[in-house]
Ligand code: HEM
Ligand SMILES: *[C@@H]1O[C@H](CO)[C@@H](O)[C@H](O)[C@H]1NC(C)=O
Ligand SMILES: *[C@@H]1O[C@H](CO)[C@@H](O)[C@H](O)[C@H]1NC(C)=O
C-alpha cells in the first residue's frame with residue numbers, strides 16, 4: 106500500500122503540473138544573496154510614489170493583473186511596441202493602463218543597487234503588493250524568481266483579458282484558463298475597490314444596452330441617472346468615474362456594498378450577483394463583518410495570480426529596462 110502511494114505520487118504531481126497553467130517554482134527570499142534589500146528598495150520608492158500620487162495604487166495593481174493574464178507574469182505588459190509588432194499596452198483592452206513610469210523608476214533604483222539581477226516581472230509583483238498595503242489593504246509574502254519574457258502581443262491581450270461586458274460563464278472560462286476559479290473571480294474583482302474607469306468601459310449600460318433596454322436593467326436606476334451626469338454619451342472618451350465611489354484610494358470592502366446594491370460599475374461587477382456562489386460571497390463581505398476574511402482571501406488569490414505561467418530557471422531574461430528587451 107505504502108509503496109503504491111510512493112510510486113503514484115510523482116505521477117500525480119506530473120499530471121497536476123501538466124494540466125495546470127500554474128507552474129510555480131518561485132521562492133520567498135529568492136534574491137537573499139544577490140539583492141538582499143530588494144523589497145526594502147521597492148517599498149521605499151513605492152512610499153514616495155504613492156505619497157506623491159495616491160491614485161497610482163489602482164493602476165499599479167491593474168498592471169500586474171494585465172501582465173499575469175497575458176503570457177503569464179513575465180512583464181510582457183511593460184514592453185513597448187516595436188516596428189512590426191504591436192505590444193499589449195497598445196491593445197484595445199489596455200484602456201489607459203498607467204504607472205509605466207513608476208515601474209521604470211523603481212527598476213532603475215534596483216539596477217543601481219543590484220545590476221542585472223531583479224526581473225521586471227518580480228518588480229511589478231512587489232509593487233502591486235505594496236500598492237495594496239499602502240492603500241491600507243492586506244500584506245502578503247511575495248515569492249520571487251520570475252524571469253522576463255521577450256514577446257508582447259496586442260492580439261493576445263485582446264483575446265485573453267476579461268471584457269467589462271463579461272458575464273459569469275465568460276469570466277469563469279477566462280479565469281479557469283489561468284488556473285483561477287470562481288472564488289478567485291469574486292475575490293479578485295474586489296480590486297475594483299481601487300481606482301477609476303473611463304466612460305467607454307460602461308457607457309453602453311447607460312445609453313445602448315440592448316435592443317430591449319436603453320439602460321441595463323440590472324443597474325440601480327438612481328445610480329444610472331447619476332452616472333449619466335458624468336458620462337454624457339457613448340462617445341465620451343475622457344470622463345473618469347470612481348469604481349468604489351467615496352473610497353477609491355482605500356483598499357476596503359465597500360466595493361462589495363456597492364455591488365450588493367446593484368451599483369457595480371461594469372457588467373462584470375454586476376454579474377457577481379447572478380451566480381449563487383459569487384452572490385453569497387458579495388453579500389457576506391458586504392455586511393462589513395468579514396473584512397479580515399476578505400483580506401486573507403485577496404492575499405491568497407493574488408499569490409495564485411502571481412504564479413500564473415511564470416518563466417523560471419533559464420527561461421526568459423532579466424531585462425535592464427522594463428519597456429524594452431535586452
Ligand atoms: C473580473 C474581470 C475584470 C474585468 C472585466 C475588469 C475590467 C476593468 C475595466 C474595464 C477597468 C477600467 C479601465 C478604464 O476604463 O480605464 C478596470 C480597472 C481596474 N481594474 Fe479591473 N477588471 C477585472 C479584474 C481585475 C483584477 C483581477 C484586478 C486586480 C487584481 C483588477 C484591477 C483593476 C484596477 C485597480 C482598476 C483601476 C485602474 C485605474 O485606476 O486606472 N481588475 N478593470
Ligand atoms: C517606451 O515608450 C515610452 C512611451 O512612449 C517612452 O517614454 C520610453 O522611452 C520607451 N522606452 C524605450 C526604452 O524606448
Ligand atoms: C492603448 O492603446 C491605444 C490604441 O488602441 C493607444 O492609442 C494608447 O496609446 C495605448 N495606451 C497606452 C498606455 O499605451
Ligand SMILES: *[C@@H]1O[C@H](CO)[C@@H](O)[C@H](O)[C@H]1NC(C)=O
Pocket residue numbers: 313339
Ligand atoms: C449600440 O449597440 C449596437 C449593438 O451592440 C452597436 O452596433 C451600435 O454601434 C451601438 N451604438 C453606439 C452609438 O455606440
